[in-house]
Amino acid sequence: MAKAAEPTSGAPLSGRELAAWRGMLRAHAQVTRALDVQMREEHDLTVSSYEVLLFLGDAPDHRLRMAEIAERVLLSRSGLTRLCDKLVDHGYVTRSAAEGDGRGLYAELTDAGAAKLAAAQATHRAGVRDFFLDQLTDADQDALGDIWDRFLADE
Amino acid sequence: MAKAAEPTSGAPLSGRELAAWRGMLRAHAQVTRALDVQMREEHDLTVSSYEVLLFLGDAPDHRLRMAEIAERVLLSRSGLTRLCDKLVDHGYVTRSAAEGDGRGLYAELTDAGAAKLAAAQATHRAGVRDFFLDQLTDADQDALGDIWDRFLADE
DNA sequence: CACGGGTAGTTGTGCTTGCAACTACTTGGT
């Protein structure tokens, strides 16, 4: 039923393994929750919404294909559809057909969306620093960046 | 409205900062999703459910207070109440009043729960290794453990 | 140029979770 694996595969996690693994879970939960609360209180945005605006703001012509956004904000396509619906309702984003591909859509930042992004961006950056980066030394940040780069190297 | 902060607080994130921060987001999402799928397919458990069983299995007398479990599995109290409901329905856990505190409850692992845990534990450990630890060197794991320890030092 | 297989996006549905409000119990001050 289960495929045979390396000998130690099912053995208890060592102290080192536990610290590396559970530490990430706790750190991630702690930081993302703090950011969520902050973003909601100060700008009435979820972090996911903010990130959509962020990626659109960085994109050429302030627009991106739906699937492209979904991939970047770590959301399913259906999840992004609904999130985008809300952003359209709020007037931060518009949808337009992709020329050359009748299936595709662009989401494009409106002026109001760009203004919202500008307002939220400072908060978010400060939050990432307050809740995460400032607890780390420069060497820690380098080490983390290096680790994640290698970890994520194969997509 | 916003409180004044350090000068660089709202400045764009540097490459180092971005790599440390977004890397964690992607790595976390990638690993937890893979584990979720695996746990559901092979044992019909969510990772949260599994973790409740896990902590109960490690606890003295195989029982813990509800709030204690909630804190460990990174769930709100209400979230744990419902999760626990399901585990009780499945026969993996029972609830019993805490002697000495009429408000409190213990969740306690049943024999069926212990059996389920034993079956799932090997899968989960192997999964954590397959999807996370095995992509890291020993030095990486040490570095991460060290970073998280310091990061989480103040609760 | 028809058709089968693939892709982009949306919608139906249901699960998981958190917040706020609630009940029940405990505890400390008077």
Next chain:
DNA sequence: ACCAAGTAGTTGCAAGCACAACTACCCGTG
């Protein structure tokens, strides 16, 4: 002993999200 304040757990409710099924469109093969 009483009462106010605090804590443990549950419940009503709503948000956020994923999976699967669906529509619409694209493309390569024959």
